[in-house]
Amino acid sequence: GAGVSQSPSNKVTEKGKDVELRCDPISGHTALYWYRQSLGQGLEFLIYFQGNSAPDKSGLPSDRFSAERTGGSVSTLTIQRTQQEDSAVYLCASSLELAGGPGGGEQFFGPGTRLTVL
Amino acid sequence: AQSVAQPEDQVNVAEGNPLTVKCTYSVSGNPYLFWYVQYPNRGLQFLLKYITGDNLVKGSYGFEAEFNKSQTSFHLKKPSALVSDSALYFCAVSMDSSYKLIFGSGTRLLVRP
Numbered sequence: 302g303a304g305v306s307q308s309p310s311n312k313v314t315e316k317g318k319d320v321e322l323r324c325d326p327i328s329g330h331t332a333l334y335w336y337r338q339s340l341g342q343g344l345e346f347l348i349y350f351q352g353n354s355a356p357d358k359s360g361l362p363s364d365r366f367s368a369e370r371t372g373g374s375v376s377t378l379t380i381q382r383t384q385q386e387d388s389a390v391y392l393c394a395s396s397l398e399l400a401g402g403p404g405g406g407e408q409f410f411g412p413g414t415r416l417t418v419l
Numbered sequence: 420a421q422s423v424a425q426p427e428d429q430v431n432v433a434e435g436n437p438l439t440v441k442c443t444y445s446v447s448g449n450p451y452l453f454w455y456v457q458y459p460n461r462g463l464q465f466l467l468k469y470i471t472g473d474n475l476v477k478g479s480y481g482f483e484a485e486f487n488k489s490q491t492s493f494h495l496k497k498p499s500a501l502v503s504d505s506a507l508y509f510c511a512v513s514m515d516s517s518y519k520l521i522f523g524s525g526t527r528l529l530v531r532p
Contacts, residue, residue, distance in 0.1 A: 410462035
């Protein structure tokens with residue numbers, strides 16, 4: 302079946318511009334996550350959506366970052382007034398169950414969007 | 420607070436030799452442990468997980484991991500490495516009823532022919 306898809310795969314933008322990154326999770330997965338991966342580094346949690354509940358935005362690095370999830374499916378991560386330090390790979394993941402749930406829900410990752418801010 | 424440590428930035432092994440990628444964790448309560456692999460320009464792929472039960476967990480591509488509660492470790496192993504195993508490996512931990520998955524910094528595995 303279809304996995305998690307993300308678009309665009311690559312985005313080059315100028316400092317100060319706004320960008321939108323899209324994530325299409327696996328159908329039926331109620332949980333959706335955004336992570337940021339800087340070059341060769343680990344994953345930094347950004348935001349978590351679960352069904353219709355209020356998202357956990359605790360990982361967003363500044364108020365220039367926002368995300369929404371429409372209809373419990375597609376999600377958009379928006380970065381306003383981009384800065385060079387925003388350059389990274391942005392990964393989206395979805396899961397059927399919590400990682401700490403009874404079955405230990407593994408997360409399924411998309412291929413990522415590589416953002417370069419010039 | 421949860422945390423994961425992968426003490427080695429890189430592991431080098433020869434093809435055909437056994438490999439071990441180390442991971443230690445810290446969590447209050449029962450740990451839920453995961454290994455993921457990332458190939459170049461790809462997202463992360465799930466390899467295996469430990470929730471409860473047997474300490475030796477088998478996963479994809481011939482990988483296995485051993486949960487050691489006393490040493491708070493969850494090392495990834497494979498009896499015979501392949502060049503195609505060369506990739507970036509991430510250990511991650513969660514805890515009871517939590518959605519948060521805390522990732523280690525990753526270990527680059529290089530298998531030489």
